[in-house]
Amino acid sequence: MDRRSFIKTSAAGMTLPFWLQSCELPFFKVGYPIQLTSDDATGHQVMNDLAYPVHKKETVDVLIVGGGLSGLAAAYQLKERRLNFVLYELSDRLGGTSAAINYQGSRLAQGAHYDLDYPDHYGKEVIDLLSSLGIIQYQPWSRSWSFTDQQHIIPVTRRQQCYDDGEIRAEVIATGPDRNRFLELVGSFTDHMPLPIRLIDDKFRHLNAISFAQYLKDEMGLNAELKRQVDYHMMDDYGGRSDQVSALAGIHYFACRPYYREVVNLFSPPQGNDYFVQRLLGTIPRDKIMTQHLVLKIEKSSIHYTVDILDVKNHRIIRQNADQVIYAGQKHALKYIAPGQEKLFAHETAPWMVVSLVCNQKPNQYGHWQNEYLGSNKSFLGFIDSSVQANPTLHGRRVFTGYYCLHPGDRAYLNTIEEHKERIVRETQGYIESMLGSSIDPEMAFANLMGHAMPIPSPGYLFQDANVHPDAEMIYSGVDNGRLPLLFEALDSGIQAASVASGLR
Numbered sequence: 416m417d418r419r420s421f422i423k424t425s426a427a428g429m430t431l432p433f434w435l436q437s438c439e440l441p442f443f444k445v446g447y448p449i450q451l452t453s454d455d456a457t458g459h460q461v462m463n464d465l466a467y468p469v470h471k472k473e474t475v476d477v478l479i480v481g482g483g484l485s486g487l488a489a490a491y492q493l494k495e496r497r498l499n500f501v502l503y504e505l506s507d508r509l510g511g512t513s514a515a516i517n518y519q520g521s522r523l524a525q526g527a528h529y530d531l532d533y534p535d536h537y538g539k540e541v542i543d544l545l546s547s548l549g550i551i552q553y554q555p556w557s558r559s560w561s562f563t564d565q566q567h568i569i570p571v572t573r574r575q576q577c578y579d580d581g582e583i584r585a586e587v588i589a590t591g592p593d594r595n596r597f598l599e600l601v602g603s604f605t606d607h608m609p610l611p612i613r614l615i616d617d618k619f620r621h622l623n624a625i626s627f628a629q630y631l632k633d634e635m636g637l638n639a640e641l642k643r644q645v646d647y648h649m650m651d652d653y654g655g656r657s658d659q660v661s662a663l664a665g666i667h668y669f670a671c672r673p674y675y676r677e678v679v680n681l682f683s684p685p686q687g688n689d690y691f692v693q694r695l696l697g698t699i700p701r702d703k704i705m706t707q708h709l710v711l712k713i714e715k716s717s718i719h720y721t722v723d724i725l726d727v728k729n730h731r732i733i734r735q736n737a738d739q740v741i742y743a744g745q746k747h748a749l750k751y752i753a754p755g756q757e758k759l760f761a762h763e764t765a766p767w768m769v770v771s772l773v774c775n776q777k778p779n780q781y782g783h784w785q786n787e788y789l790g791s792n793k794s795f796l797g798f799i800d801s802s803v804q805a806n807p808t809l810h811g812r813r814v815f816t817g818y819y820c821l822h823p824g825d826r827a828y829l830n831t832i833e834e835h836k837e838r839i840v841r842e843t844q845g846y847i848e849s850m851l852g853s854s855i856d857p858e859m860a861f862a863n864l865m866g867h868a869m870p871i872p873s874p875g876y877l878f879q880d881a882n883v884h885p886d887a888e889m890i891y892s893g894v895d896n897g898r899l900p901l902l903f904e905a906l907d908s909g910i911q912a913a914s915v916a917s918g919l920r
């Protein structure tokens with residue numbers, strides 16, 4: 416956006432995203448390379464009529480669209496059931512919002528970065544999957560499943576600190592009577608908020624109809640200060656404030672594990688949840704997985720599906736028939752890929768941006784893993800400090816991974832990020848330095864932009880499973896099918912989709 420259109424937009428009263436709000440400022444040069452990844456440009460090719468040669472491929476039992484955790488979990492199950500399948504992923508890397516990047520022999524998180532021990536009342540299907548992959552083991556003394564690679568458990572004393580307008584405190588929700596009443600209220604739901612959410616008892620589902628802020632107002636009163644702190648948590652995991660997400664989503668966040676009774680292990684390898692992606696991939700034959708392949712069109716006939724796929728590297732269209740299609744991609748693009756099907760998904764999604772700064776400085780033994788930021792830029796939520804993670808391949812360097820949850824309205828401006836990436840990275844460095852109280856020395860920055868990263872679980876959204884809708888023309892999977900945006904939900908949705916595809920449900 417140029418200066419004139421910036422002024423015009425401001426005059427029209429529209430809110431601009433933070434990187435365009437002060438275009439009058441001098442241009443920043445950071446002095447180190449920045450690598451920006453965005454699948455927007457490739458993804459937008461679904462809108463074009465592409466005149467490429469068509470190459471026909473043999474029919475498969477099941478064709479999977481999307482190689483995020485849900486698509487990969489579906490692939491794993493289909494392989495176990497010996498079905499003939501293929502998975503197409505538009506990006507050059509697998510994992511979607513749980514993907515990582517390679518940097519000089521080290522893998523670094525560029526999206527989802529952690530999970531926590533699983534209580535034993537969580538869904539058996541995902542527990543069976545993770546334990547068969549050797550990722551988790553049962554701990555009878557705590558009646559929970561914990562992670563086998565214990566070196567990636569973050570020590571409790573170094574888990575988090577919170578920066579709130581210049582002051583540092585231990586946790587986002589400040590100590591005091593409001594905190595006590597709040598934790599007592601949400602804590603009363605502990606043991607009733609399992610994952611996947613399809614296991615939540617019917618008697619709690621009315622909480623899906625109202626907002627979390629409304630629920631808190633009704634039950635205990637909600638002052639502006641507590642709301643601001645609860646809003647931070649909701650943005651950080653759900654991409655929306657407490658008045659935008661449902662009471663059930665909000666309560667689930669605080670009550671899905673016995674946080675206030677016992678220590679719950681937090682697992683965070685340096686590559687983040689790409690750890691799970693790689694473990695799944697290690698079991699799936701590589702010739703079944705095609706990256707840089709964008710699914711353009713899905714047509715259903717009385718006998719099968721015909722799918723057109725853009726082979727991005729070789730500039731050709733692959734046409735393939737399939738008996739079943741599992742659609743594990745983000746649902747907003749359905750209006751181009753399978754027109755009419757987008758009506759089954761009415762939810763709003765939040766764009767996210769992850770900015771990693773690789774620094775030429777030693778890890779700090781007093782650092783904190785998560786650094787939660789409640790400051791002037793409401794989109795910036797804080798950063799992870801690699802000092803607290805086990806990563807011998809980083810050779811003593813320190814990585815700060817900053818997270819931005821953008822407003823859905825900012826999506827219109829995402830194409831300006833390339834032009835403003837210097838400024839975004841410089842600002843990220845500034846927030847990190849202000850929180851650490853010292854300067855950092857980056858040698859390289861990676862920014863990952865995800866345009867439709869996460870479904871916002873607004874009132875009414877949860878449990879809207881498109882697979883039970885009479886107009887559903889294929890099998891749907893992914894966290895944006897009426898689920899919370901969490902790893903356990905992604906895996907469960909893929910397993911359920913594979914069961915439908917193989918006729919087991």
Ligand SMILES: Cc1cc2nc3c(=O)[nH]c(=O)nc-3n(C[C@H](O)[C@H](O)[C@H](O)COP(=O)(O)OP(=O)(O)OC[C@H]3O[C@@H](n4cnc5c(N)ncnc54)[C@H](O)[C@@H]3O)c2cc1C
Pocket residue numbers: 454480481482483484485486503504505506509510511512513525526527528529530688708709710711743744745748752767768769818865868869892893894895900901902903905
């Ligand atoms: C910044 C961020 C941080 C997060 N942190 C955590 C966390 O710490 N812990 C946690 O539990 N959860 C976290 N989440 C939630 C995370 O989204 C889920 O855990 C999970 O990774 C979602 O997987 P998915 O398969 O449902 O969707 P996605 O990861 O969105 O995967 C969809 C895939 O489909 C592909 N695709 C889409 N359209 C097409 C097409 N037409 N053709 C081919 N391919 C296509 C996309 O490229 C993508 O790879 C985070 C999310 C974000 C955005």
